[in-house]
Amino acid sequence: MPRSLFRTRIKFCGLTRAGDVRLASELGVDAVGFVFAHGSPRRIHAAEARALREALAPLVDAVAVFRDNSAEEVREVVRQVKPSLLQFHGDEDDAFCRRFDLPYMKAVAMGAGAPASGPALLAAFPGAAAFLFDSHGGGHDGGSGRCFDWSALPAGLGRPFLLSGGLTPDNAHDAVATVLPWGVDVSSGIETAPGLKDGERMRAFVSEVRRADCRPDDDATSPEGGAR
Numbered sequence: 214m215p216r217s218l219f220r221t222r223i224k225f226c227g228l229t230r231a232g233d234v235r236l237a238s239e240l241g242v243d244a245v246g247f248v249f250a251h252g253s254p255r256r257i258h259a260a261e262a263r264a265l266r267e268a269l270a271p272l273v274d275a276v277a278v279f280r281d282n283s284a285e286e287v288r289e290v291v292r293q294v295k296p297s298l299l300q301f302h303g304d305e306d307d308a309f310c311r312r313f314d315l316p317y318m319k320a321v322a323m324g325a326g327a328p329a330s331g332p333a334l335l336a337a338f339p340g341a342a343a344f345l346f347d348s349h350g351g352g353h354d355g356g357s358g359r360c361f362d363w364s365a366l367p368a369g370l371g372r373p374f375l376l377s378g379g380l381t382p383d384n385a386h387d388a389v390a391t392v393l394p395w396g397v398d399v400s401s402g403i404e405t406a407p408g409l410k411d412g413e414r415m416r417a418f419v420s421e422v423r424r425a426d427c428r429p430d431d432d433a434t435s436p437e438g439g440a441r
């Protein structure tokens with residue numbers, strides 16, 4: 214695909230208020246994430262997420278984020294919230310992630326040394342629709358606001374991937390221009406406090422990603438899947 218036609222996908226994660234969901238939709242983000250991980254300051258219950266989902270505009274995905282939740286909890290969220298994508302942030306294996314008959318994205322921990330190679334990740338998670346590289350691991354949690362070393366991203370993934378971990382309006386342009394991910398995911402970088410998004414930072418983040426998408430020298434082609 215010509216790079217000039219490519220648009221970096223954007224996911225805002227950890228939303229807890231209907232107003233933030235509405236603004237995210239208006240800003241044209243592709244997906245919003247609702248966090249069901251135990252212990253997260255952004256954790257909401259299925260009934261709350263169902264109400265938030267009603268504030269979501271058509272054609273914007275709802276992503277349900279889990280970290281070692283039980284199958285019953287995941288099923289209950291799927292039943293009530295009807296997410297279009299599941300995101301697994303813990304030690305879930307491919308068989309667990311596939312049990313719910315929905316596409317899933319596996320979060321890969323970049324906070325604890327070198328990750329597995331692209332082919333090894335694909336072999337471990339053949340059912341993954343996408344991967345998300347984040348700064349958790351090594352004692353750090355998801356939603357930490359920490360960056361990792363982007364040069365450590367594995368090659369040869371053969372699937373779309375999202376870059377995550379410590380993205381902000383200040384580094385979003387560089388992140389997209391350097392890594393060329395399929396999409397980006399942000400939580401803390403658009404917040405005033407965990408779960409409370411800031412309208413100006415949301416706007417600025419989208420604007421910086423779009424600025425990186427509009428580089429005038431974009432005449433190369435974009436491989437399908439991972440790095441474009």
Ligand SMILES: O=C(O)c1ccccc1NCC(=O)[C@H](O)[C@H](O)COP(=O)(O)O
Pocket residue numbers: 225226227246248250253254255256278279280302347348354355356357358359377378379380398399400401402
């Ligand atoms: O956001 C959380 O609190 C969280 C807790 C446990 C597992 C996953 C969690 N979030 C997942 C996300 O997709 C975050 O957006 C991602 O970790 C990036 O967060 P940040 O570095 O704050 O942008």
